[in-house]
Amino acid sequence: MATETLTATAPTSPAADPTAPAPTAPRDTAALESDTARYALALGDDALILCQRLSAWVTRAPSIEEDLALSNIALDLLGHARTLLAYSAELTGHGDEDTLAFIRTEREFRNVLLAEIPNGDYGLTLARQLCLSHHTRLLYAALTASADPALAAFAGKAVQESAYHCTHAEQWTVRLGTGTEESHRRMQAGLDQVWPYTAELFAADEVTARLVADGVAVDPAGLRAEWDAAVGGVLARAGLTLPRATWHSRGGRDGLHTEGFGPLIAELQAVHRQYPGGTW
Numbered sequence: 001m002a003t004e005t006l007t008a009t010a011p012t013s014p015a016a017d018p019t020a021p022a023p024t025a026p027r028d029t030a031a032l033e034s035d036t037a038r039y040a041l042a043l044g045d046d047a048l049i050l051c052q053r054l055s056a057w058v059t060r061a062p063s064i065e066e067d068l069a070l071s072n073i074a075l076d077l078l079g080h081a082r083t084l085l086a087y088s089a090e091l092t093g094h095g096d097e098d099t100l101a102f103i104r105t106e107r108e109f110r111n112v113l114l115a116e117i118p119n120g121d122y123g124l125t126l127a128r129q130l131c132l133s134h135h136t137r138l139l140y141a142a143l144t145a146s147a148d149p150a151l152a153a154f155a156g157k158a159v160q161e162s163a164y165h166c167t168h169a170e171q172w173t174v175r176l177g178t179g180t181e182e183s184h185r186r187m188q189a190g191l192d193q194v195w196p197y198t199a200e201l202f203a204a205d206e207v208t209a210r211l212v213a214d215g216v217a218v219d220p221a222g223l224r225a226e227w228d229a230a231v232g233g234v235l236a237r238a239g240l241t242l243p244r245a246t247w248h249s250r251g252g253r254d255g256l257h258t259e260g261f262g263p264l265i266a267e268l269q270a271v272h273r274q275y276p277g278g279t280w
Contacts, residue, residue, distance in 0.1 A: 045081075054071075101269075123188075126173055134169075137163055137165070140159035144156045173238050
């Protein structure tokens with residue numbers, strides 16, 4: 001009788017796909033924290049500088065109601081700035097929110113240029129508010145899913161306040177746009193002036209790009225379509241024309257600022273520099 005011989009063969013692994021990307025190793029903790037600190041600093045600077053600009057309207061707004069509204073928005077932004085700057089300082093191990101706000105030089109601030117442009121008339125201020133508050137609302141909503149627990153927790157609270165800022169800016173934009181011929185003209189002129197600065201809101205630098213890959217930051221370009229729809233809808237209700245920018249600002253995240261930024265920082269830091277280490 002014939003004997004059947006069974007031969008065992010080892011299972012073969014599928015051939016590696018030469019086009020597949022190589023697995024990436026987890027990022028060095030120190031490098032990740034350094035990038036996160038810079039990201040938090042930039043967002044904190046946005047809030048701090050816009051807060052300083054809005055504070056200049058106190059006692060100068062068109063009505064007492066607007067004095068209160070803008071001062072409340074400025075206080076919200078100050079709270080956002082303190083939280084973000086304190087977190088940035090914690091990650092680097094140097095200073096605190098006060099040293100970051102009051103000791104740095106102009107070139108060390110990383111805010112977008114839109115936050116720092118002068119107030120102009122009320123139409124320009126509201127146009128700036130409309131563009132920035134909608135961007136901040138979308139940014140913070142997305143940041144609630146950040147892999148960084150501190151940033152996610154901050155965004156969860158701040159996005160609610162940003163929603164109020166949007167409502168305020170929308171209501172006044174529509175009111176001025178559909179008001180008198182003069183109010184419409186000024187609101188349109190304000191939009192035309194701020195529009196070239198909006199492109200910087202959606203530009204990513206190398207730090208942000210790395211943090212997006214880490215799941216920590218928000219890809220700014222991914223916010224553009226929803227921002228366009230939200231702001232465009234308000235302008236349509238207000239009977240305003242969507243501006244067409246012929247140039248775009250850049251450089252704020254790299255410490256390059258506008259001519260009016262120096263006086264703004266001098267005013268912001270005056271008391272701290274005059275009385276270093278002073279306490280109340």
